Amino acid sequence: MEIVILPDGAAVGEAAAARIAAVVRQKPEAVLGLSTGSSPLGTYRALAERVRRGEVDLSRARGFALDEYVGLEPGSPQSYAATIARDAVEPLGLDPARVRVPPGDADDLEAACAEYEQAMREAGGVDVQLLGLGANGHIGFNEPTSSFASRTRMKTLAPRTREDNARFFGDDLDAVPLHCVTQGLGTILEARRLLLVAQGEAKAAAVAAMIEGPLSAMVPGSALQLHPAATVLLDEAAASHL
Numbered sequence: 001m002e003i004v005i006l007p008d009g010a011a012v013g014e015a016a017a018a019r020i021a022a023v024v025r026q027k028p029e030a031v032l033g034l035s036t037g038s039s040p041l042g043t044y045r046a047l048a049e050r051v052r053r054g055e056v057d058l059s060r061a062r063g064f065a066l067d068e069y070v071g072l073e074p075g076s077p078q079s080y081a082a083t084i085a086r087d088a089v090e091p092l093g094l095d096p097a098r099v100r101v102p103p104g105d106a107d108d109l110e111a112a113c114a115e116y117e118q119a120m121r122e123a124g125g126v127d128v129q130l131l132g133l134g135a136n137g138h139i140g141f142n143e144p145t146s147s148f149a150s151r152t153r154m155k156t157l158a159p160r161t162r163e164d165n166a167r168f169f170g171d172d173l174d175a176v177p178l179h180c181v182t183q184g185l186g187t188i189l190e191a192r193r194l195l196l197v198a199q200g201e202a203k204a205a206a207v208a209a210m211i212e213g214p215l216s217a218m219v220p221g222s223a224l225q226l227h228p229a230a231t232v233l234l235d236e237a238a239a240s241h242l
């Protein structure tokens with residue numbers, strides 16, 4: 001694992017954007033692994049700035065998001081489909097027709113998850129996967145106890161994750177879905193490069209467990225230790241327990 005400690009969140013976003021831009025400049029039709037949450041927002045902002053300056057063109061790139069809630073009203077602004085459209089597709093100039101989010105509303109979720117994996121394979125696999133880290137060590141929505149071999153599937157959200165994400169639902173915990181679909185750890189590990197960004201003291205313990213702790217299903221992020229091209233970009237606060 002390559003660990004890069006930077007002075008602040010803005011520098012983390014800049015460094016991640018530079019790496020993604022380098023991949024797309026080499027391969028304009030690159031497949032990007034997109035992620036939600038607050039962690040990647042600085043990366044999207046910095047990358048959008050590069051697009052605006054004409055340094056990189058993402059219009060031919062493809063995108064696959066990591067995860068989605070199950071049980072939200074169609075078109076809900078809290079859905080990750082809406083979040084990815086707002087935070088990534090629009091500012092980055094991605095083609096909406098080339099970006100997919102896991103199915104949260106399919107009648108047959110199992111079949112829809114298998115179809116999502118098939119679509120990722122047919123696209124040639126993910127070239128660079130952007131990741132955040134949950135305070136409990138989750139990546140995507142792979143909560144503690146997720147198998148390192150897991151594939152895209154439905155999961156139950158951990159109480160801690162629902163509490164952490166209640167801020168996106170007007171602080172109403174009851175409004176946060178109980179279930180989600182997420183790419184599995186096995187799916188994520190197949191990306192050619194992994195780029196995990198973490199900022200702030202609240203992530204410091206999870207960051208230390210991911211990097212310095214043993215491989216453990218209780219810390220899903222520790223799966224990155226198995227990947228040959230994983231980079232972790234941290235601000236000083238997130239790196240403070242290393």
Ligand code: GLP
Pocket residue numbers: 035036037038039040066067131132133134135139140141161165
């Ligand atoms: C969310 C998402 C993850 C994200 C993580 C951290 O629940 N499913 O993909 O990386 O939790 O979120 P944040 O970046 O807002 O701290």
